[in-house]
Structure formats: structure tokens, C-alpha cells
Amino acid sequence: MSETVDRRITRTKRAIRAALVSLIEEKGFDALSVKDITARANINRGTFYLHYKDKFDLLDQTLEEVARDIENILLEITALSGIDVVKGKLPLSIVEKLFAYFKANAPVMQALLATKGNHALQAQIKKTMWHHVFEKNRATFIKKENLLVPPEYLISYIAAAHFGVVQEWLDGGCRETPAEMARILTYITFRGPLFAAGISSPNF
Amino acid sequence: MSETVDRRITRTKRAIRAALVSLIEEKGFDALSVKDITARANINRGTFYLHYKDKFDLLDQTLEEVARDIENILLEITALSGIDVVKGKLPLSIVEKLFAYFKANAPVMQALLATKGNHALQAQIKKTMWHHVFEKNRATFIKKENLLVPPEYLISYIAAAHFGVVQEWLDGGCRETPAEMARILTYITFRGPLFAAGISSPNF
DNA sequence: TAGATATTCAACACGGAGTTGATTATCTGT
DNA sequence: ACAGATAATCAACTCCGTGTTGAATATCTA
Structure with missing residues (x-):
């Protein structure tokens, strides 16, 4: 049981991941903010904190x-x-x-x-x-x-x-x-x- | 002329440098703030910005x-x-x-x-x-x-x-x-x- | 010692971080 | 298809570090 992951989670995580990569390429990891990530991922900023600490x-x-x-x-x-x-x-x-x-x-x-x-x-x-x-x-x-x-x-x-x-x-x-x-x-x-x-x- | 650097500058830069190193060792570069540095260096925070952008x-x-x-x-x-x-x-x-x-x-x-x-x-x-x-x-x-x-x-x-x-x-x-x-x-x-x-x- | 300049200090506006509670949207299992 | 579960949204709020400024003070150099 529960080997399946909720599709919403998969989607948001994927979007976040993609946003992270493109932002690192663009301005480097140091310069990017959580706000940047969620904006590019079209995700509410609060949602980010549901999955990651920072x-x-x-x-x-x-x-x-x-x-x-x-x-x-x-x-x-x-x-x-x-x-x-x-x-x-x-x-x-x-x-x-x-x-x-x-x-x-x-x-x-x-x-x-x-x-x-x-x-x-x-x-x-x-x-x-x-x-x-x-x-x-x-x-x-x-x-x-x-x-x-x-x-x-x-x-x-x-x-x-x-x-x-x-x-x-x-x-x-x-x-x-x-x-x-x-x-x-x-x-x-x-x-x-x-x-x-x-x-x-x-x-x- | 002007080959000499003001001793105040030398001192503060040295202190900042030392604080930086000890803080990197302690908590890593990511986790440290300008405030941390100036606190440890016994330097006014404003002074930091006289010498470094960030x-x-x-x-x-x-x-x-x-x-x-x-x-x-x-x-x-x-x-x-x-x-x-x-x-x-x-x-x-x-x-x-x-x-x-x-x-x-x-x-x-x-x-x-x-x-x-x-x-x-x-x-x-x-x-x-x-x-x-x-x-x-x-x-x-x-x-x-x-x-x-x-x-x-x-x-x-x-x-x-x-x-x-x-x-x-x-x-x-x-x-x-x-x-x-x-x-x-x-x-x-x-x-x-x-x-x-x-x-x-x-x-x- | 005088003039230059580095440092201090207090105060400020700004923005991102992280959290919360209520609401809405979407998924999963049957 | 439906009901229950749960993920995402939204708005609002506090907290804290940032970067800057202007005036006062301390310290250097020549």
C-alpha cells in the first residue's frame, strides 16, 4: 500500500526542481530566492515549505x-x-x-x-x-x-x-x-x- | 606616494577576514550573515559596507x-x-x-x-x-x-x-x-x- | 597639531523568510 | 461517480538581515 505518490506532489516537486535548475543556470544558486523558485514554478510560495525546509x-x-x-x-x-x-x-x-x-x-x-x-x-x-x-x-x-x-x-x-x-x-x-x-x-x-x-x- | 595603507583599514580588513574564516569553519559560508561577521570582528556593521559590497x-x-x-x-x-x-x-x-x-x-x-x-x-x-x-x-x-x-x-x-x-x-x-x-x-x-x-x- | 579620513551610531525603508488558519482544488480508493 | 483525504492556494502577519544615510566621533598621516 501507499507505494503511489499523490500526483499533485509529483507535479509540484517536478516544477520546483525544474525552476531550481533553470534559476541556477541563470543567476547561480547564491542569488536565487525561494520566492524566485515558486514564481517560476507557478507555485504558491507556501506550497514550497510543504515540501522543503528552505x-x-x-x-x-x-x-x-x-x-x-x-x-x-x-x-x-x-x-x-x-x-x-x-x-x-x-x-x-x-x-x-x-x-x-x-x-x-x-x-x-x-x-x-x-x-x-x-x-x-x-x-x-x-x-x-x-x-x-x-x-x-x-x-x-x-x-x-x-x-x-x-x-x-x-x-x-x-x-x-x-x-x-x-x-x-x-x-x-x-x-x-x-x-x-x-x-x-x-x-x-x-x-x-x-x-x-x-x-x-x-x-x- | 600613497603606497601606505591607512592602518585603520588594515586593521578592520584583517578583523573581517579572520571573522569570515572562523565563521565559515563554524557554520559554513551559506549560513553566515554580514551581521555575524561584523559582530565577531567587533566592527560596526556599516563599516563592512565601506569595504565590501556584500x-x-x-x-x-x-x-x-x-x-x-x-x-x-x-x-x-x-x-x-x-x-x-x-x-x-x-x-x-x-x-x-x-x-x-x-x-x-x-x-x-x-x-x-x-x-x-x-x-x-x-x-x-x-x-x-x-x-x-x-x-x-x-x-x-x-x-x-x-x-x-x-x-x-x-x-x-x-x-x-x-x-x-x-x-x-x-x-x-x-x-x-x-x-x-x-x-x-x-x-x-x-x-x-x-x-x-x-x-x-x-x-x- | 591640523586636516583628512575611517569608524561609529542611530535610524530608516525594503524585502525575503517562514508560519498560520481558512478556503478551495484535486487526487485516491472503492 | 462519489466521499473522504489531502494537497495547493491565498492573505496576513511577524521576524530579521540588508543596504543606505547623515551627523558625530575617533584615529590616522604628513
Whole structure:
């Protein structure tokens, strides 16, 4: 029972969400007010407070939704591939799926990444990476004791790098295909940034 | 003439800056008001508006100052080393200096990186990297035509990755020394994240 | 020390935030 | 299609931070 949500709620939430995104694109999250949102959404201002505490709460909930989506993409794949986790085939397909998701939801992603949604998402991804790489270490080809640098920095490095590239891609209008982006990203990660820059690893 | 700044201005600006940082640490930038700042700084609220348009302007100016510092560290070194730009000696010393700066200004950096100062700084760094790596390409060992991935993504990757590691380091209380951090960071960048993870580059 | 200027102070208008209670509109389940 | 539930509207109100002003005061510089 009660798995269905009242259509009125769905409608207003959708309208609010859309208004939020367009306003973030237009004037940035800082500059927008609850009044702005409800005006653009053609919603009574009081109605907003029936669903959200304030604009920050709205942002948080939007963020959580996106975070859940991302998490699901990661889980869906890591679940399948107990065996195929070798030789970089897995990460490539993960990353490609993620890029496809980002492209499909480009406006929301752009809006969120322009706020501190960045931080929140990155923190969550780092947690997920840690969990899946080190704890239930199905990825048998990575072992914490083999690391040549502290694990927390390695994870931060990779997570932040990937987000940076995603952001650049979104800002540039998603010109490359998700598959191309996945290739680029895994290429840099697997071969190393300097190798990707056309240099054979120098001795330093 | 007039190279000296009125001491009253210096004092109030310093107080405002300090109040800003402590308040960001305490409740975050979103939640703080101009009233909060002036109260903590023991400053009349009207005085604030003599120097800043609003709290965002204050943040921007603080940000610009830090950005200038970073820029100067980068320039100071790249200026010296026309010859020694080979074999990774240069980047290591750059990065170490930067970490030292971050540690010395940890509270401000923490506060700024918790806001969208992150974005601003990252954008500026990317611009600087682009300029120094590709345009006046003194770094003769990197050539745009040799790149195996698009330059904008490579730069985004590296810049974001470095910021991610800096953030992790600051959040963890700067336990490693700047030298250690510089080693870790250049190690991952030169050898590649997966190599740093203890894997010999897999074929994918 | 004199003149300049930064700071203080009190007061003001303005606008968005968040809440409330009554009314109306719309949905859900049968 | 209907009745009951509940979501949205509307108007009104309080609260609080904002940004500005003009006059008085304090502090700096030269």
C-alpha cells in the first residue's frame, strides 16, 4: 500500500526542481530566492515549505537523488562482473555508463556541480570507491598492502580527477561521446597523465 | 606616494577576514550573515559596507588574494628554471612549495575550499597551466601535437586531481610533510594512478 | 597639531523568510 | 461517480538581515 505518490506532489516537486535548475543556470544558486523558485514554478510560495525546509534543503534532496542514481550505476555493474573485473574492461564500461547518465541529465548536473554539490558527490564517490576497492576487495588485482602511495590520497586523486574531466566535458557542451570520454579517462588513469601527455615516464 | 595603507583599514580588513574564516569553519559560508561577521570582528556593521559590497564580494576578494599568492609561487619558479625543466625536478619543487603555502594558510584554505572558492581557484590554475605548458611552451618535453588525449581534459584531470589531494590532506590535518605530499602527488602523476596502486599497467 | 579620513551610531525603508488558519482544488480508493 | 483525504492556494502577519544615510566621533598621516 501507499507505494503511489499523490500526483499533485509529483507535479509540484517536478516544477520546483525544474525552476531550481533553470534559476541556477541563470543567476547561480547564491542569488536565487525561494520566492524566485515558486514564481517560476507557478507555485504558491507556501506550497514550497510543504515540501522543503528552505532552498538548501531542496538542493540537498536533489543532490541525494543524483547521488543515488550514480551509486546504482556503480552497483549494478560491480554486481554483475565478479569474474570480468580484470584487465580494465570493467572500469571502462562503468565510466561510459556514467558519462551517458551525465549527458542525459546535463542541465541538472551542470547546475549541481556549479554549487557545492560537487563536494557532496565527490565525498560519496570516494566512500564508494573505498568500500568497493579495499573492503569487499573483489578487485583482487588491487591490494592495499601493494600501494605505493597512501590509499586515501590515491582515491582522492582519482575521484577528483574524474570529476574534473566530467565538469570540463559538461562545460564544453558534451561534444565527445560517452565512449570517447570513457576511453580518454581510463587511458589517462591507466597509463598515467604524463604518458598521456606524450612523454615516456621520465626518471625523477 | 600613497603606497601606505591607512592602518585603520588594515586593521578592520584583517578583523573581517579572520571573522569570515572562523565563521565559515563554524557554520559554513551559506549560513553566515554580514551581521555575524561584523559582530565577531567587533566592527560596526556599516563599516563592512565601506569595504565590501556584500559577503560574496568579501569571499571573492579573499579568494583573489590567495589566487595571487599561488600564481606567484608558480611564476617565481617557472621563471628561474628555464634550463632545469627536465626530468621532473621542477614540478616536484613547485608542488612542495605549494603544499608549504597551503599548510601555512590552512584555515583560510580550508574555509575557501569548502565554498565554491574551489571552482575559482581550479579555473585559474587550469588557465595558468595551459598558458605555461602549451603557449609559451618552455616545457619542451610536452608538445600539444604529441598528446594522446585532448589537452583540455588532460589539464582538467591533473588540476582537479591535485586539488582533490590537497583537500584530503587539509581535511586530514596536514599530517604528512609538504615534501612527502609532493612526492606522492608527482609519483601518481608521473607513474600513473594504477601503477601507484601497485599494478603493472594492464592491457585493455 | 591640523586636516583628512575611517569608524561609529542611530535610524530608516525594503524585502525575503517562514508560519498560520481558512478556503478551495484535486487526487485516491472503492 | 462519489466521499473522504489531502494537497495547493491565498492573505496576513511577524521576524530579521540588508543596504543606505547623515551627523558625530575617533584615529590616522604628513
